[in-house]
Amino acid sequence: MQVNEIAGKIKAAGVVGSGGAGFPTHVKFASKAEIFLVNGAECEPMLKVDQQLMAKYPRELIRGIELGMTATGAREGVICLKAKYKAAIAALEPLLPSSMRIHILKDVYPAGDEVITIWMATGRRVPPGAIPISIGVVVNNPLTLINVARAVDQDMPVITRTLTVSGAVRKPLTVTVPIGTSMTEVLAMAGGVTIDNPAYLDGGPMMGKLVNDINQPVTKTTGGLLVFPADHILIRRRTTSMEHILKVAKSTCDQCGLCTEMCPRHFIGHELPPSLIVRAVNYGDVNRPSVLLSALTCSECAICEAYACPVDISPMRLNMALKSQFRAEGSRYVGELNDADPMAEHRLIPSPRLVTRIAVGQYVMDAPLEEDGWRPTSVVLPLRQHIGAPATPVVRPGDRVHRGQLIADMEEGALGVPIHASIEGEVTAVTSQTITITR
Numbered sequence: 001m002q003v004n005e006i007a008g009k010i011k012a013a014g015v016v017g018s019g020g021a022g023f024p025t026h027v028k029f030a031s032k033a034e035i036f037l038v039n040g041a042e043c044e045p046m047l048k049v050d051q052q053l054m055a056k057y058p059r060e061l062i063r064g065i066e067l068g069m070t071a072t073g074a075r076e077g078v079i080c081l082k083a084k085y086k087a088a089i090a091a092l093e094p095l096l097p098s099s100m101r102i103h104i105l106k107d108v109y110p111a112g113d114e115v116i117t118i119w120m121a122t123g124r125r126v127p128p129g130a131i132p133i134s135i136g137v138v139v140n141n142p143l144t145l146i147n148v149a150r151a152v153d154q155d156m157p158v159i160t161r162t163l164t165v166s167g168a169v170r171k172p173l174t175v176t177v178p179i180g181t182s183m184t185e186v187l188a189m190a191g192g193v194t195i196d197n198p199a200y201l202d203g204g205p206m207m208g209k210l211v212n213d214i215n216q217p218v219t220k221t222t223g224g225l226l227v228f229p230a231d232h233i234l235i236r237r238r239t240t241s242m243e244h245i246l247k248v249a250k251s252t253c254d255q256c257g258l259c260t261e262m263c264p265r266h267f268i269g270h271e272l273p274p275s276l277i278v279r280a281v282n283y284g285d286v287n288r289p290s291v292l293l294s295a296l297t298c299s300e301c302a303i304c305e306a307y308a309c310p311v312d313i314s315p316m317r318l319n320m321a322l323k324s325q326f327r328a329e330g331s332r333y334v335g336e337l338n339d340a341d342p343m344a345e346h347r348l349i350p351s352p353r354l355v356t357r358i359a360v361g362q363y364v365m366d367a368p369l370e371e372d373g374w375r376p377t378s379v380v381l382p383l384r385q386h387i388g389a390p391a392t393p394v395v396r397p398g399d400r401v402h403r404g405q406l407i408a409d410m411e412e413g414a415l416g417v418p419i420h421a422s423i424e425g426e427v428t429a430v431t432s433q434t435i436t437i438t439r
């Protein structure tokens with residue numbers, strides 16, 4: 001199969017990175033790489049998506065890697081996962097061609113941060129502000145590659161999403177639902193909540209975003225819906241005002257430096273020093289402007305906030321605010337890749353220790369995969385489920401659509417992917433942001 005044909009089918013099917021911010025996959029497949037890496041680390045406690053999909057769909061995953069290697073010219077495919085994903089390893093091992101291997105990652109956080117995954121699996125280090133392809137590596141998530149195989153071999157568009165529903169719910173599970181299904185319905189599948197003051201995270205406990213509207217739809221990038229009491233530390237941190245964060249930082253930071261020592265970007269050789277950013281923000285100490293600008297290279301892994309700082313300061317939130325400001329100004333960070341910390345390997349956080357530190361022990365449990373065709377009566381499909389420009393609707397209210405039909409397309413040359421109907425029914429609303437389909 002020709003490279004252009006692979007990329008064209010992936011784009012037409014609307015495949016985006018399912019493990020991150022939704023970068024269009026056809027763009028990654030258009031690069032030239034030496035190593036094609038699969039990030040199956042799933043290092044966020046409580047999430048159980050990739051490990052189960054790798055076990056259930058090993059052939060599609062390997063096919064997706066083959067297509068990726070063909071498109072990028074990579075000579076080696078490396079599937080990174082953890083030893084505890086035994087079912088996935090048992091399913092994949094007998095099928096591996098000689099050009100692919102499994103790399104067992106330590107059970108640590110943040111093994112799934114792609115920069116750290118690459119470092120752990122290959123020893124290569126992505127320079128600050130750069131992307132993996134700059135060092136010859138392309139990284140994709142297992143579900144993305146399963147979607148690639150389906151797009152190329154079956155012309156199947158991306159119309160479902162698999163996510164873990166866990167935490168304070170009656171029946172934790174991992175479900176595959178039509179994209180656009182409301183989170184309320186997904187919660188119902190998990191038997192509903194078990195507490196009277198629930199708060200919700202979209203994603204894992206470390207990097208998940210607070211859900212402000214539980215009726216919001218599942219999108220191509222929704223990997224988890226986690227429920228915690230509203231007064232849980234993970235929720236309180238996310239609802240703390242910036243004013244309070246600045247006050248605490250100014251009054252309590254003793255510059256112990258632990259946040260910098262444990263910052264994964266810092267210990268592999270990036271400048272990013274969260275402790276010095278806190279100091280610069282507190283006292284306007286900007287002798288080295290690159291210190292503040294290095295906030296642009298923060299991965300928002302939350303280690304500084306949730307694990308390292310002994311006095312509950314959030315350097316990450318400061319970084320997030322700085323990033324918005326710098327991006328609005330069009331500022332860029334340019335910095336060297338320094339030597340890695342000789343203790344780097346020992347600074348990764350063992351998963352059991354992380355679970356205890358962030359107080360989610362009672363919520364870490366099985367969430368078995370169920371894919372028995374949940375049929376929502378209506379779905380709301382956002383036009384932007386990916387990095388880049390939103391898709392443009394090609395349907396109108398009153399149109400009948402079938403499952404998998406194109407309903408919003410991308411302009412030629414724009415960064416993004418089309419959107420497809422995830423259920424059969426009637427288009428009941430089209431706005432500048434969403435399309436609603438009702439059975």
Ligand code: SF4
Pocket residue numbers: 259262263264265266272274297298299300301302303304305315316319
């Ligand atoms: S969130 Fe904190 S620990 Fe993580 S990369 Fe950013 S500064 Fe470093």
Ligand code: SF4
Pocket residue numbers: 252253254255256257258259260274275278308309310311312313314315
């Ligand atoms: S770990 Fe906390 S107290 Fe120590 S330098 Fe960082 S922000 Fe300050």
